[in-house]
Amino acid sequence: MAPTLYHYYLLPVDDDSKVLMLSGRKLPVWVAILLIVLSVVLFITTITFAVMAYSPACKDGHRMEQEWRNNTHNLERQLTQAHEVLRQTEAYAAACNQTAATLMASLETEKAQRQKQQELVQELQGENAELKQKLQDMTAELERLRYNHKNTSNSGNALGLSVVPVLLALSLPALLT
Structure with missing residues (x-):
């Protein structure tokens, strides 16, 4: 079996030694030295960073940032x-495009x-030409x-004159349509 190491501290009986003890144990020397070295390193780095932080280059860097x-x-x-x-211009362009499409339609x-x-005018002109031709006919x-009646008798002359208004009255509705 391996030996077990128990380290027992001797406790002095007088009151002066109680002040040196920490909860009944003494602080090892190597821990104290380590704490002192760490404190010195931390103090030196803090001073170094403080000097760097307040240097003109760092201030210029802060100003530039x-x-x-x-x-x-x-x-x-x-x-x-x-x-x-851009959004407003796109909306305006869309409205212009919509207006252009509406105008094209x-x-x-x-x-x-x-x-x-134009087709109706041409059709009416054709009908008008037909009606003029009918009127001429x-x-x-x-x-x-009239010429035949005039040659046949004088009473036919009065009859011929009464036929003209009748024929014109009959041809007027055909002209108007």
Whole structure:
């Protein structure tokens, strides 16, 4: 069996030695030296960092960092404004495109109506030409009848004159349609 090491501290009986003890145990020397070395290293590094932090180069770095943050903030604000302008421009462009599409559809409708009107005008002109031709034919027929009646008798002359208004009255509705 392996020997077990128990370390027993001797406790002095007088009151002066109680002050030197820490909870009934003495602090080992190597721990005290280690704590002192660590304290010195920490103190030296703290002073080094403090000197570096308050150096002109570090102050310039802080100033440059603050300027950079200000510039970044300004650029972010400008970018936000540019996005807003872009959004408004896109909305305006969409509205213009919609208006253009509506106008193009309206223009196509107007072209179709104009084509129909031109076809109707041509049709009416054709009917008008037909009616003029009928009127000329009827007038020629009337003249021929008048000439025949005139040659046959004088009483026929009165009859021929009464036929003209009748024929004109009959041809007027045909002209108006």
